[in-house]
Amino acid sequence: MNEIRLHNTLSGKTEPFTPQTPGEVKMYTCGPTVYDYAHIGNFRTFIFQDILRRFLKLRGFKMNHVMNLTDVDDRIIANAAAQKVGIREYTEKYAQAFFADCKTLNVEAPEYWVRATDHIPEMVQLIERLQKKSFTYPTEGSIYYRIAKFPQYGKLSKVDLTGIQAGARVDNDRYEKESARDFALWKAPKEGEHFWETEIGAGRPGWHIECSAMAMKYLGDTLDIHTGGIDLAFPHHENEIAQSEGATGKPFSRYWLHAEHLLVEGEKMSKSLGNFYTLRDLFAKGYKPSSLRYALSSVPYRGKLNFTFDGLQQAASSVERLRTFSDRLKQGKFPTGSNPAMAASIAKAANDFDAGLSDDLNTAVALAAMYDFVREGNIAMDKGEFKQDEVASAQKFLADFDRVFAVIQDDDAVKLKALGFGASEGELSDEEVEKLITERNAARARRDFATGDRVRKELADHGIILEDSRDGSVRWKRK
RNA sequence: GGCGCGGUACCCAAGUGGUAAGGGAGAGGUCUGCAAAACCUUUAUGCGUGGGUUCGAUUCCCACCCGCGCCUCCA
Numbered sequence: 001m002n003e004i005r006l007h008n009t010l011s012g013k014t015e016p017f018t019p020q021t022p023g024e025v026k027m028y029t030c031g032p033t034v035y036d037y038a039h040i041g042n043f044r045t046f047i048f049q050d051i052l053r054r055f056l057k058l059r060g061f062k063m064n065h066v067m068n069l070t071d072v073d074d075r076i077i078a079n080a081a082a083q084k085v086g087i088r089e090y091t092e093k094y095a096q097a098f099f100a101d102c103k104t105l106n107v108e109a110p111e112y113w114v115r116a117t118d119h120i121p122e123m124v125q126l127i128e129r130l131q132k133k134s135f136t137y138p139t140e141g142s143i144y145y146r147i148a149k150f151p152q153y154g155k156l157s158k159v160d161l162t163g164i165q166a167g168a169r170v171d172n173d174r175y176e177k178e179s180a181r182d183f184a185l186w187k188a189p190k191e192g193e194h195f196w197e198t199e200i201g202a203g204r205p206g207w208h209i210e211c212s213a214m215a216m217k218y219l220g221d222t223l224d225i226h227t228g229g230i231d232l233a234f235p236h237h238e239n240e241i242a243q244s245e246g247a248t249g250k251p252f253s254r255y256w257l258h259a260e261h262l263l264v265e266g267e268k269m270s271k272s273l274g275n276f277y278t279l280r281d282l283f284a285k286g287y288k289p290s291s292l293r294y295a296l297s298s299v300p301y302r303g304k305l306n307f308t309f310d311g312l313q314q315a316a317s318s319v320e321r322l323r324t325f326s327d328r329l330k331q332g333k334f335p336t337g338s339n340p341a342m343a344a345s346i347a348k349a350a351n352d353f354d355a356g357l358s359d360d361l362n363t364a365v366a367l368a369a370m371y372d373f374v375r376e377g378n379i380a381m382d383k384g385e386f387k388q389d390e391v392a393s394a395q396k397f398l399a400d401f402d403r404v405f406a407v408i409q410d411d412d413a414v415k416l417k418a419l420g421f422g423a424s425e426g427e428l429s430d431e432e433v434e435k436l437i438t439e440r441n442a443a444r445a446r447r448d449f450a451t452g453d454r455v456r457k458e459l460a461d462h463g464i465i466l467e468d469s470r471d472g473s474v475r476w477k478r479k
Numbered sequence: 480g481g482c483g484c485g486g487u488a489c490c491c492a493a494g495u496g497g498u499a500a501g502g503g504a505g506a507g508g509u510c511u512g513c514a515a516a517a518c519c520u521u522u523a524u525g526c527g528u529g530g531g532u533u534c535g536a537u538u539c540c541c542a543c544c545c546g547c548g549c550c551u552c553c554a
Contacts (some may be wrong), residue, residue: 045554229554311491314503364493378517382525449512467515
């Protein structure tokens with residue numbers, strides 16, 4: 001067990017991680033705004049936080065993890081109005097799609113999924129607390145946060161407020177603010193917009209207040225870890241800090257972790273460049289969920305990830321290598337006895353794996369540890385030197401690996417089918433495959449290789465790959 | 480302009496003051512009836528460029544070039 005170290009945006013340093021309560025981690029993740037399907041950039045961040053929570057769980061921590069769905073904002077209000085449906089109805093579709101996408105990518109459900117619109121009273125209460133402490137001021141029915149009252153503002157993102165003039169308008173907000181950086185806690189209703197009637201007036205919440213209110217409701221005043229995409233550090237997280245710490249006077253989160261963005265083919269992903277992808281776009285092109293998960297998790301979270309289709313293909317090959325080895329371990333017949341060298345190799349790999357992830361989730365190093373073991377394991381198996389006594393510990397290591405990376409277990413076809421992909425016509429059933437393999441074996445037994453190869457070709461045309469092994473048995477898999 | 484990130488082989492990518500992990504791809508080979516899988520060899524005397532510090536730098540310092548992000552909604 002290596003010391004877990006995480007890079008804290010707050011300090012700008014990589015620090016040893018210890019939760020407030022031993023053995024238990026209070027974590028909050030800024031989830032998606034459900035106004036559309038989530039894209040691969042979103043999932044880079046969500047897979048990062050998933051790997052973090054999975055690793056912490058592997059290390060024995062009990063997770064108390066909250067993830068929100070922002071289901072009220074300008075885009076949602078505008079889109080729902082355009083479609084003449086309520087915002088709940090509008091967002092429900094995308095919320096369900098998001099859950100399905102998470103499931104498809106093996107992004108674990110947090111302990112709590114929370115929605116902004118289910119927590120209006122909590123937000124109102126928090127705003128009232130801030131009002132009592134003079135952190136707010138009203139303007140034309142809206143309520144703003146007075147940043148001048150919170151001197152530490154900027155400590156997370158290191159923004160420098162000098163030069164921002166009071167009263168300046170830096171956006172097209174039509175309400176008057178005392179200072180340009182002041183932000184809305186509560187927005188007065190606009191004509192025809194959805195609004196809530198509350199103790200602090202009619203209106204709807206500003207964007208930042210939901211996270212403060214929900215995080216503190218479920219996790220208490222001080223969280224252990226708060227995660228999100230790098231773009232959220234400012235202003236979203238900075239504002240969360242201002243709101244929460246303004247109200248409680250206590251640190252809001254002890255560690256802040258931010259995932260870098262991804263690029264697509266070296267460029268910023270954007271709809272206008274035509275390089276904007278949702279999961280469904282990729283699955284429709286025939287890529288597998290496991291390939292995407294691998295591609296998005298193999299580059300450590302703090303660096304930019306250049307997403308390319310070539311990279312997706314490479315990821316598919318890498319996953320295949322792991323799966324082939326895993327199958328070999330499962331199906332192989334190993335000689336009795338033990339092999340101390342192999343036992344040592346497994347132990348070293350397991351430790352290197354843990355050391356990699358412990359070092360601020362260095363997934364590249366963790367993967368390298370696995371591949372080192374795969375190579376050594378294959379060599380030993382080829383020589384018949386992989387013994388029964390090591391099977392259990394090897395499988396344990398693979399299982400632990402997959403508790404974090406979650407790519408070895410092969411259920412891509414099932415996942416795709418659930419989303420309505422795959423299941424291409426002409427797909428062979430397992431029985432049909434087995435029948436053809438039997439046919440081929442018979443042909444090979446009488447050294448009729450022409451027939452045997454014809455059957456193999458037929459199977460290949462249906463996406464079935466055969467592997468003849470030395471003992472005469474045949475392994476097969478779907479491409 | 481302010482703050483920040485990055486530039487390592489064909490591609491992805493880790494990394495350290497002492498001479499470059501791992502994966503993918505290509506080439507050759509072993510095994511195989513042939514494949515597939517696996518394994519072996521091979522592909523950076525060099526880690527954006529130019530200086531400096533040092534016995535020694537890819538790793539530290541300075542300058543410069545290039546790409547990118549945030550500063551306004553954004554994972």
